[in-house]
Amino acid sequence: MVINSTLAGVIREARLHEEIGEIYSMSAGIQGLLDEEIYDLRRQPPDLVESLQRTPGSALSTCRYRVKPDEYERILQILKAHDIRYFLYIGGNDSADTSAQIARVVEADGYEMRVIGLPKTIDNDLPHTNHCPGYGSVARYIAISTMEAGADIRSQRSFTPIDFIETMGRDTGWIAAAAALGKRREADPPHLVYVPERPVRLEELLEDVQGVYNRYGYAVVVVSEGLRNEEGHTLVESSGALEVDAFGHRQRGGVGEYLARMAMERLGIKARAEKPGVLQRATISLASRVDIQEAVMLGAAGVRYALQGISGQLVILVREPGPQYSCRPGLVPLEQAANGVKRLPDEFMDYENHLPTQQFHEYAMPLIGDPLPQFALLREARVEKLLPPR
């Protein structure tokens, strides 16, 4: 939802500057621009900026569209026809790439227009920026949801003691690692976190789960959707479960459900799985205040950079050194930002114990904003037994 907060920051800042005439948006990103689907952001409800910061999804809609080389000419024509002089584009790697291409095309043409990229991806996999707007909120959601689900599973451990929570993250484990931010004691859930950065073997994973179950009587296990085995296949693919439907349909679906089934069949312990899916990235109530503030800040910074004549750059978050958390806007060339995926660094994961490290906690904790909840935990104040055991 913080993509809307960045938009709010852009609109608010743009309204402050007289040199900016119209404020337009495209519908569904670059796809909408190609269709000349342009909206007037000055003709909107007066509380728009305020309400955008509490709105999930993308108010402008999004696309997954790779612009074909011969389409940039049309983009240029449309930009010129509407006298667009500042072009700000919010998104992840692909959006940075599209923005970089547009910057190149307008420069080659000599058309005077500033191109600024604004980062947003819950996956947190953009290089160069300390983190991406969007990540703090999904991290907060996953941290709290895992605490809540963990307390629930713990209380029903007498009948369904194993739970797999499947998080987003096809290539990186940033979101899965955040599930452990609410863990205070070794016995607390989550007990195991598996990320795509390291291949896993099903047998070893199940052994680890059995070990946790033996120790605590239950196990809460967080898995990235993109979990892979040593051959580079996702676990569900490699199980052969992809080709086995009665109608010959290919079998999709979650690594969480798959592992729950494996735990039941191979360990003989009742297991279940949760897959919050888009809920994790659409949360309002569990959004991080820090994340929203930073998203607004970057949007506003993007407008100011463009007005200063800067172009072909992505606005990033630069973290100030020192114990007090603080981030300021910075810049990196769009071409650089478009390349590469930022994976969890080795020092952020303890792959022996399958849990994120203290370094990861220090990195991620400030991003999620307000403190995490504390739950009641009854003291084991046992009353003496008076009868022989049954």
Added chain:
Amino acid sequence: MVINSTLAGVIREARLHEEIGEIYSMSAGIQGLLDEEIYDLRRQPPDLVESLQRTPGSALSTCRYRVKPDEYERILQILKAHDIRYFLYIGGNDSADTSAQIARVVEADGYEMRVIGLPKTIDNDLPHTNHCPGYGSVARYIAISTMEAGADIRSQRSFTPIDFIETMGRDTGWIAAAAALGKRREADPPHLVYVPERPVRLEELLEDVQGVYNRYGYAVVVVSEGLRNEEGHTLVESSGALEVDAFGHRQRGGVGEYLARMAMERLGIKARAEKPGVLQRATISLASRVDIQEAVMLGAAGVRYALQGISGQLVILVREPGPQYSCRPGLVPLEQAANGVKRLPDEFMDYENHLPTQQFHEYAMPLIGDPLPQFALLREARVEKLLPPR
């Protein structure tokens, strides 16, 4: 989580009455009592009552245990050994049944002990009570999550326009119906809600989804996990998908994932599914204030009823007539409460349009507490196109 709120209400009220000596709890319900696993609730942190109201799961743990006829004698011995004179048991139909049996056993024996049942089930399927503590919170969670996911799916409709949200509810559609509480306009998600009260045909369901997609360009569809076809089988069972794993494993798993696959294969439209699972019943941040207050109120009422000498009764919520929402505690014999499942009444669902009715809204809206959020919706303030279409 409101099971802990009811416990908080019991503890707070019990502390007020001098005639009550020790305050004990069982670990994991009746199973813990049979094992004489009893905890002393007076020897707990001083903020226990307060923190219980923000704690998910069940702080005392739960069980799914059907007491065998010859075990009631041991229960009686344990109750007598610890001089337990008031017995309060929180739960759904099965717990009411267990409490009813215990009431019968102590009465037959002449042992003076009051037995009071306290209702809690997120499924809302207990008869006699207007609603069950727990339902208001899960209803609030599902209503808001569907609004959030709906806004997210709407904004990405250009590439994944169909979403199935799978809710809890094996036999009743109370939770699924609540997904529509945030729907304000016909075009708003959710567009379709399917409940176990009426059998569905896969082909008809897919036709409905296609119709919504044709109309709005996307479709958000809520399905109860227990959705059944006309032969009484769940949709996943009836697909044959249960026997088809490569290892010969039985295929579990969600009706949501299954329908997403069917939509992609039969309609050729990209679809996905979300399954919040236990997150929906473990939510703190989306819990309903009204729900928590009522849960505390019933716990306290249970203690007062017991002190008045009432026994063998379940405390229920009686809704006062009139436009102003208000519920007070009432009583119903435990035997009656233990029998039957309260399904969605016909007037709560419009099975032609697959959406809950206004009557359902009036019933459920007050239970979810604070008003639902409002999202920003951009006005279609289009800028005139200046170029020929591509």
